[in-house]
Amino acid sequence: VTGPRAAVDASLARAHAVRAGSDGLNAILSSDESHARAEADDLERRRDSRQAGALFGVPVVVKDNIATLRLPTTCGSRILEGYVSPYEATAVARLRAAGAIVVGKTNLDEFAMGSSTEYSAFGPTRNPFDPSLVPGGSSGGSAAAVAAGITRIGLGSETGGSVRQPAAFCGVVGVKPTYGRVSRYGLVAFASSLDQIGVVAAGVGDAAIALEAIAGHDPLDATSATVTIPRYGDAAGDSLRGTVIGVPKEYFPEQLDHRIRAHCLRALEYFRSLGADVREVSLPNTSLAIPVYYIIAPAEASSNLARFDGVRYGLRIAGDGLRGMYEATRSRGFGPEVTRRILLGTYVLSAGYYDAYYRKAMQVRTLIARDFTRLFAAGTDLLFTPTTPTTPFPFGAKSDPYDMYLSDIFTVTANLAGIPAMSLPIGRVDGLPAGGQLLAPAFGERKMFAAAFALERALGGEAHR
């Protein structure tokens, strides 16, 4: 397609095509088609009058926990049903400034709490490869939309793997930048010491352009870093000769699907053939990451979600007095997983349990982060692992909450340590996508992209067979 209007028309037509029928994806929660077309026409008219941005006329989708003007921002929750933000997230403003056009808001597990998009109050999203399987989560809507060809770029958010895991399940690229790399202004807070906006994309090049557009300091987010943004797209030309790629043995346990393991080994062979020095390494505290994560994330969530009380925005349900209103609103507004995590978080922060759970988890988090620091300081440039232990699972397969939490076993560590990581397709298992994960030191995205570009090129069609 040529030109913004043709691109937007094609994107919307594709969205309609995959929405139809009982097997429809349910990837998009809201969209303003006439506004998207008008924006495209406007860009078309001004094409020559100003410098075209890197994303000129490119349709994008945005996860529904990232604030947009006009379109609702529901977080997949009844408590924010119909809520339209009075301001726009910096990441969205930067995409639009680069010429992108938002064509829809995408489905997610309620408040980004989940690994399958089954916990959305507005119904689950289906996996484009097989409608009986989950797309992963929580950014399942963005991953499914990109995999189905609605757009090449989508925004997601990460707290414990919510971009990388659905990207792996849907056969697309998912990037979780360094903590502080992308402004979180306008991202509805879940766990503030872990949250980061990320990118889902059809290819490594699309991901690089999108990250470059949204990265950088923002005075509206005190955690955003004043660190120079390298040209991630230029990493396509970087050589891997001499790059030390560590393979942490803890990420290749016996339970790992042997076909995913085989795809990882093939990818490592390609890295070797490109001149990389591939070495087995160890991250000894890896097995503690899930318990640590599921103490810290719910603890922070229980505090962040206290703001949803029926007073300032969203749902209000009358109860007995002020307190009754709070309780009625929150109990009916939040779904079961969000309620579970608020209870868990409140428990681990409450008097008598704080030291045993929260304080302990924070200390072990330091140990997990030190594992990475030690390896990177000793000369390991990047790490390579599988993104998930399995391929996409059927709806309802993980009825035990802790079983679902284990889906994040290879991804939560990067969030706990604040380092960047990305997933890219490395092959198929019974026709379903498998993802490989690259991890880098803080603000080492350029090197991570160099390896991703090289592997994508080396695998070629094998990444999708």
Added chain:
Amino acid sequence: VSVSLEEVRRIAALARLELSPERAQVAAGELSTILAHMEVLTEVDTEGVSESLALGVVGPATRVDEGPPVVLHASISAIAPESRDGFFLVPRLATHEDPETTT
């Protein structure tokens, strides 16, 4: 770990959540199961390990403390469940409530 029904009620009250007796019972079981998986942490030696971690940036960024940072594209009345003259309206506090007249 066994979380009692009484503890679940206490936690729910702190979290401003209203749980039905059945839901509270289920929550007690779920929390006990989840917390049992956290027990592994008690065996980790964390003597002298810091509980704070510098992530991403070294120290928080600052900005000049002036003015509202952004212009809002909608008024309070457009997003609040109930408001008047730019103020959010809430039900009266329980201690001030007259059961005959509260809504």
